[in-house]
Amino acid sequence: MLDAEEYSQVFAESFSSINEITTTKTKKNKNKRRFSDEQIRSLELMFENESRLEPPKKLQLAKELGLQPRQVAIWFQNKRARWKSKQLERDYSILQANYNSLTSQFEILKKEKQALLIQMQKMKDMLQRPKEESQHSGECVAINSIDNESENGETAKCESNVQPSISMERSEDVLGVLSDDDSAMKGNYFGLEGEPILINTIEPADGGLTSTEDWGNFETDNLFQQSCSSYLWWDFWC
DNA sequence: GGCGCGCGGCCGGTTACATCA
DNA sequence: ATTGATGTAACCGGCCGCGCG
Numbered sequence: 001m002l003d004a005e006e007y008s009q010v011f012a013e014s015f016s017s018i019n020e021i022t023t024t025k026t027k028k029n030k031n032k033r034r035f036s037d038e039q040i041r042s043l044e045l046m047f048e049n050e051s052r053l054e055p056p057k058k059l060q061l062a063k064e065l066g067l068q069p070r071q072v073a074i075w076f077q078n079k080r081a082r083w084k085s086k087q088l089e090r091d092y093s094i095l096q097a098n099y100n101s102l103t104s105q106f107e108i109l110k111k112e113k114q115a116l117l118i119q120m121q122k123m124k125d126m127l128q129r130p131k132e133e134s135q136h137s138g139e140c141v142a143i144n145s146i147d148n149e150s151e152n153g154e155t156a157k158c159e160s161n162v163q164p165s166i167s168m169e170r171s172e173d174v175l176g177v178l179s180d181d182d183s184a185m186k187g188n189y190f191g192l193e194g195e196p197i198l199i200n201t202i203e204p205a206d207g208g209l210t211s212t213e214d215w216g217n218f219e220t221d222n223l224f225q226q227s228c229s230s231y232l233w234w235d236f237w238c
Numbered sequence: 239g240g241c242g243c244g245c246g247g248c249c250g251g252t253t254a255c256a257t258c259a
Numbered sequence: 260a261t262t263g264a265t266g267t268a269a270c271c272g273g274c275c276g277c278g279c280g
Contacts, residue, residue: 033256033268034255034256034257034266034267034268035267035268052247052248055246055247070269071268071269073247073248074268074269074270075267075268077247077248077249078267078268078269080248080249081249081250081251082266082267084249
């Protein structure tokens with residue numbers, strides 16, 4: 001804090017050197033004069049080394065620059081505030097870039113998911129067709145035989161109530177999960193579920209997960225491998 | 239050891255002024 | 260010459276840590 005003696009010293013100096021004072025007035029006695037370029041350079045240089053000044057250094061710097069210690073202290077306070085404000089802007093830009101990157105990645109994933117759903121539907125139809133034909137003709141369907149053999153250890157009999165291991169009911173469950181709202185999937189893929197881990201997902205805008213280059217190398221096989229270990233609805237593929 | 243008190247420093251916000259387009 | 264925007268030195272009030280009695 002500025003004591004009375006220091007205050008009086010500041011004002012005495014300010015009012016005595018009229019040529020350096022642009023204006024002197026106001027009820028708050030604000031006597032502003034901008035620091036010289038040389039003073040600013042020295043202050044900036046010191047700030048780069050340490051954003052907080054030890055009292056002895058503050059006194060020394062003030063003496064060297066012909067300023068009051070109080071002025072140096074205030075300059076550092078203001079500088080820290082300005083730096084913090086700038087830093088916030090930088091952080092915001094990075095976050096925004098990462099968000100945009102994640103959004104585009106998610107859109108790609110969504111399209112891929114749609115393509116997979118269509119593919120799955122086609123396969124489902126392919127499975128359904130032979131079953132219907134067998135019901136009409138009374139013949140066994142090869143796929144049913146294979147499945148029953150693998151489960152029961154013996155050749156399956158041609159019974160209409162025998163269900164394939166890949167049941168349509170289950171497939172529909174799978175589809176049900178898949179066609180559920182995107183937010184669940186989004187959360188699982190991007191770690192948005194539960195406690196926010198925003199900081200952990202942040203990557204530099206020029207690299208890491210968020211880079212389009214990496215995304216270009218993204219392989220769905222890896223996705224399936226990862227998913228198989230944690231998502232039951234991918235059992236179908238495993 | 240816990241407490242109140244004064245002091246000094248910092249911070250967020252604000253004011254008043256300088257500068258520039 | 261005037262004016263609005265921007266930058267900044269200085270200030271204010273509140274908070275916190277520290278030393279001391």
